[in-house]
Amino acid sequence: MDDQARFLDLVLTNPVNRILLQRAPQLGLDEWWLTAGAVFQTVWNALEERDPGAGINDYDLFYFDPADLSYEAEDAVIQRASHLFADLDVTVEVRNEARVHLWYEEHFGVPAAPFTSATDAIDHFASTTCCFGVTTAEDQLLVYAPHGYSDLFSMRLRPNPVLAPREVYETKAQRWAQQWPHLVVEPWP
Secondary structure: OOHHHHHHHHHOOOHHHHHHHHHHHHHOOOOEEEEOHHHHHHHHHHHOOOOOOOOOOOEEEEEOOOOOOOHHHHHHHHHHHHHHOOOOOOOEEEEEHHHHHHHHHHHHOOOOOOOOOHHHHHOOOOEHHHOOEEEEEOOEEEEEOOOOOHHHHOOEEOEOOOOOOHHHHHHHHHHHHHHOOOOEEOOOO
């Protein structure tokens, strides 16, 4: 089994991920990805033989729509998703990554240039080990894995100092190391 097939097998051990990937196309979004902890933390859980949803605070669904950057347009998608996933006992966080530059500095203390796509947003996670996304197209699962699978499968967290401040990486790393004790955390450069 190649790395991508192994990755998908592990991601799909989480029944919430399966449902999100099945239903998300109903939102009618041109570009969307299930990403962040929903993906890489599910893999860590599978590797440690834990419950697939253990330690996952929310399930991130990124989409990219530069046509309308208003909060109202994003909120309309959030509300549709809320109804679509209402039967799941998890928080599904839906965000238009075309809007991130409008609020990022206020939230994280550093400015962000506008992203060019949802995958561009994934490229800017605080750790390269977190840069994964899964979507569907024509009933096929597609994977975005710009840094490969080696660090993910070996549970090695590497910083990605392209946008997020050091404090964001270190705070996340500390929390994750407590939840996944086999995680090896590389220091910020």
